[in-house]
Amino acid sequence: MSNTGNRDESAAFGVLAWIGVGIVSCAVFLAIFSPWLIPYDPTQATENVSMPPPPLSAWPSLFWQTIANGSPTPHWFGTDASGLDVFSRTIEATRTDLIIALSANIVSVIIGVSLGVISGYFRNIWTETLLRTADLLQSFPVFITAMILVALAGRSWVNIVLAMSLLYAPIYLRLTRTEVLALRERSFIEAARALGKTELGIARHHILPNAIGPSLIQFSVTIGFAILLTAGLSFVGAGVRPPTPEWGSMIATGATQLVLGDWWPSLFPGIAISVTVFGFAVCGHVLEKRYGR
Amino acid sequence: MIWRFTLRRLAVGLVQLSVLIVAVFFLIRLLPADPVARFVGMNASPEAYALAEQSLGLDLPVTRQFEAFLFGEGNDGGGLFRGELGTSWVTGSSVNQEIRQYLPVTLELITLSFLIAVGLGVPIGVLGAVNPGGAADKGTLVYGLFAGSQPEFSWGIIFIFVFFVVLGIAPGPLGRLSPLTDPPDFVTGAITIDALLAGRVDIFLEALWYLSLPILTLSFVLSGPIIKMVRENVAQTMNADFMFYGQAAGLPRGVLARDALRAAFAPALTLIGILFGFMIGGAVLIESIFSISGLGQYAIRSILAFDYPAIQGVVLTISALTLLIYLAIDVCQALLDPRVSV
């Protein structure tokens, strides 16, 4: 296992790491192959409204019947108030949520890291302004900003990505900048400078590759948070357009059914989101321990 | 030294605030709808529309509206420069007054949650860190990672279902007090404090009782990052050189842990500050699940109603508070570690 000087890394840590990696791989697998895995169209309303899932004990025989006799696939996770198959939606939502979370993070990393390198390497009034603007953006209440953006430009995942980038880009900016501040005094930078390389060239070829590490570690953690935030936005009505399958909106609409005794429309997406975000958090932790300072 | 730093930071804060004011005002003017339709209601004739538009000041050019927002309309004593955020278009009440009413509700909720989360998180985190590799440490790590990655709205719903509906041992999602209880006189707006000021221990207990589930939910979610961070920072400082000297010198473990905790204080402060700032606007999910009429609920209502003055007021308040918190963090950091202020 890793040896980073931390005393708390033991064999048990390996188990945790494997769990994290397993969850994340699973999620990515589902996101890529969901169209071939789901038995029902996740947006087509049917007559079978609010059907409970079959009891666990009946699953093996039902599974056998589906494969062997070609009888219609049961609604493994039941159906919701529109008659949509919760199983298909939970799987398909992996794709929606991961795409949004990934896009928001990629956009944030690109913006945040490049601005971070600049603001760390060149210290002048402009980079100071940049930093304070980042503060400002971060001080915006994200749910409210997202709701306003959605009201401005309509419900689409692009707007959600945009709202989240406003929040996350400053995080990467700060991380990178801190790293750059430490790097720019290091000897190999001095050496590059002595060799007469341009400041911009140094920033790009020497600072950037070395300063990006913390951001990449942060990436895994932030993806988890972005999934949570996507779901939260759906909860306040600023999320994806229904009936697009998305965990947060499934939980939000399912929550109203919970009090009626229908626990399945909100429970399964709830478990999915809990486990997935946990997986990303563990991976982030593992990366930090392995490659972090 | 620290004063100069603080003053400079404060000046920057003021510039930020001005940019914020301009940005928020014009951003909101871009919204594709205004609430005039709501006013005219069933009588949407062009004349009625014009009259309503006029009464809101929406017939003026945007620059004039901005002027009125800053300096007030005519000599009405309003305007942002006099600290007035205007009148809500939905309720007709002053936005200042409404924020004065809703903000303490949210602050009370998240402050209590943070007290619990920090009160529990710090000892647990330290416990994990002082016995590295032990069962307590592993448990702490997994719990911290798990709690920190949970959707609070999902858990809020589950808690209501389990504790109120199934077990019947918790109060329903009815806000901060039973609807039949007369709230104490409005002093601070935080009901627990007002109850104590009024000498009403019964109301104080009742408010805690009604707030117990939302606080449980929030502190559960917040405890995750706090525990994780405390555990890591304490573990790190325990590894630091001065700790080895301390150990070699035979100092008791309790003393060592205390020193480690002190060293871990600065990053903790930053994390808690940032989380707190985020939660002022982010508590909205918990507020709506538990029917708590806080600032987040007010914000949602205002946005759904396209109530421009109220939206401006809320965004400015939350952002200004958050900026203030960042400023406080920076100043504290500078106090703890003079190198920062260079």
Add this chain to the structure above:
Amino acid sequence: MRLTLAYDRCVIFMAFALAACGPSQPNDAESNSLIYITNDVPAGLDYDGAASTVPNSQEGIVNLMDPLIDYAPGGANEEGVGLLNFTSFEGRLAESWSFDDATLTWTFNLRRGVLSCAGNELTADDVVYTFARAKSVSGPAPTGWFLASVASVESFDATVLADENKRSLGSEVTKVDDYTVQIRQSTHNQLFLPALTTFAIRIFDSVEAKKHATESDPWSHDYINNVTAPAFGPYCVERWDKGNEFVLRANPNYYRGAPNVERVVFKRVPQSSNRFIILRMEQADITKGLTPREFIKLKEYDQLQVVGVTGNESLFVHMNFDSPPFDQVKVRQAVAAALPYSWIIKNGYIGQAQIWNGLVPSSYPGGKSTFHDSPEGLDVARRKLVEAGYPDGRGLEVYEDALRLSYPIEKEATLGPIATAVRTALRDIGMPVELDPIPLTQYGDRQLVKKDLPFALNDQEKPIVVDAGYAVQLFFVSSEAGAVNNMINYRNPRVDDLWTEARAERDTERRYNLVTEIYQHLSNDVVWLPVVEYRTQWAARQGLQGFIWYPDNGIRFADLSYAQ
């Protein structure tokens, strides 16, 4: 009632071991107090104020203010909910009234000894003040003026809005003596008495209202919007915490006898599922606005009752004549044929609705509005699309923006599943429909002001004046002919002419026939696509009785009492 802490129910709860003490279950039957949980409490109490279009505010207003006259009782339905007779009126603040045909003048004799919450006696001055205030159009939403103009009160016309000099009251409303008032109409109009029963033009206590007038606010809008509406109704405001609580205390001087329920606490609980569990756990007494499934579920509990009425709430599909492809009647007919009516009734409303065969609520008098007899099915829909030139929906892709089905985001719980089913059915016949839930305010802005909402689900149009002809004037005549809410930009000169004729018609039967003819035109043109009429329901503690349905759907708490 004072809450007592039940120490026996104290539990050690939560990890920090807070000894929390739950309040005992309130027993309201004894204390005559009642907790009403609602999606929002009144935001204002001025019917000329910004909040007046919100049903929650109207509900506050009708419990504080009384009208001159109201509808007479009209029996009860199978669930025991009292109904009104929409063709017969009885006195409230007015004891009796008469109409002089020659001068178009109504004379109202006011009841004597009517006391307001402040203890002032009702006089003719209060009525004059009320009309003068309405005509001042000083509030942002001059509803009082609007309804007086609908009723053809003389000189309450659109010029009032445009011209500041026309905003003071002339001789159209005059005080004859302390207890007699005359109101003059400009023309015959059968909407006069129905308009007087609505939440607006209810009578203010002018003595109290004037006390709170200021130079910049001579009609006391501030006070009425933020403190109370001073009036002669059954309740007075005890406490008002906007966005949270609204507490009413019975008016001890109420002229129809002090209400049985002495104190009503309106408590804001925005989520319907929360209202459901709170009522189910008996921590409140009454609520409304639950989802159909929640109402059905509550019927299972012995200690609760659910009562309702098929009143004036309905669902229709809005298709804008200015937004192609909906300008083509064949496309509108295709949508009409394709809608999953039985799915909507069975799964959307859980049987708490019926097919709507008209364009006005079936309970309204004044004209018949028949529409489609039975749903026609997907085959007919596909054929209509072929006839329209879009076989299997080919060619509709260019109308992507128009094919976004909007509905208010606030109604996701009930309209969400229905919208999903509609989307599914229309995609089945090849129409590429997407869903677009938007905030109610934006919905209203686009529907009423911009009139550019192409395609929408609408479940909130309730003509507040109970008359089929009023609905024509409100929704279906062209804007040029004076429709104020022609949201689908429908223009039919024949309809305009027929309405002009019907409006001034003095003979009730002839007017009825004219209005019926109008509705035939509207039906042929598929102006609105009516879907269902759904039940207006209340869930309450068992034993609470006396529910009466009013066209504004507001609960009058003075009607309620606990069974012995």
